[in-house]
Amino acid sequence: MTGSVFAASSVLDYTLNSIDGQPAPLAQYKGKVVLLVNVASRCGFTPQYEGLEAIYRKYKDQGFVILGFPANNFGGQEPGTNEEIKTFCSSKYNVTFPMYAKISVKGADQAALYQFLTGKQTNPDFAGDIKWNFTKFLVNREGKVVARFESPVTPQSAEITGAIEKALR
Numbered sequence: 001m002t003g004s005v006f007a008a009s010s011v012l013d014y015t016l017n018s019i020d021g022q023p024a025p026l027a028q029y030k031g032k033v034v035l036l037v038n039v040a041s042r043c044g045f046t047p048q049y050e051g052l053e054a055i056y057r058k059y060k061d062q063g064f065v066i067l068g069f070p071a072n073n074f075g076g077q078e079p080g081t082n083e084e085i086k087t088f089c090s091s092k093y094n095v096t097f098p099m100y101a102k103i104s105v106k107g108a109d110q111a112a113l114y115q116f117l118t119g120k121q122t123n124p125d126f127a128g129d130i131k132w133n134f135t136k137f138l139v140n141r142e143g144k145v146v147a148r149f150e151s152p153v154t155p156q157s158a159e160i161t162g163a164i165e166k167a168l169r
Contacts, residue, residue: 008122010143011036014113017101019070019086024100026067026113031141033064033167035160036117038071038105040078040133041088048134049093051155055164056097062168063141066097069113071105074132078102105130117145136160140167 008014011026011034018024026034035055040046056066070085072078080088082101089095103111106118106129117137120127126137126148136155138147147163154160 008112008116011113011116011137011139011145012143014116016069016103016111016113019082019099019101021082021101024098029065029067030143031063033059033141033164034139035064035066035164036113036137036139037066037068038073038114038130038133038135039068039099040071040074041080041085043074043077043133045132045134045151046077048155049089049095053093053095053097055155055161059164059168060097064164064168068095068097068099069105069111070099070102071130071133072102073104073106073130077133105135138163138167 012030015023015025037052039049052066070078078085085102086099089099105111105114114130116122118127118129123145126145132151134151136149137145140146146167149160
């Protein structure tokens with residue numbers, strides 16, 4: 001395989017570290033509906049953790065999971081270490097959905113997963129730079145991105161819950 005470049009065909013092809021520093025392949029969520037969210041602890045949208053946890057608890061038994069990706073790309077609103085982020089999420093918002101280690105979601109050091117999510121070739125229907133914290137990508141059971149919601153769209157909105165319910169059917 002000399003000279004070949006790995007070309008992901010799905011978000012499920014990526015492995016990133018969990019917030020505890022262990023490799024956590026997204027392939028473990030194959031067959032589930034997944035909401036990927038870039039999160040931050042000191043943002044005006046941070047209270048969305050509450051809504052994210054609520055929809056996670058509501059739909060998780062139907063094959064739904066939320067994956068949180070802390071990122072410090074916008075206004076320095078996620079300055080903490082992974083340990084600090086984990087403590088904040090569990091103590092302030094009782095977050096039980098999987099959290100990943102802090103990554104970059106835009107710029108020169110953008111994580112490969114977010115290159116895939118925002119790339120015109122890889123995700124033509126929902127491509128474009130991440131504009132702010134709490135941008136949400138909904139992925140169907142086959143690993144295909146089926147919706148994108150910008151930061152102001154709250155997790156419990158009819159727009160998001162409707163898309164989740166449709167993807168779960």
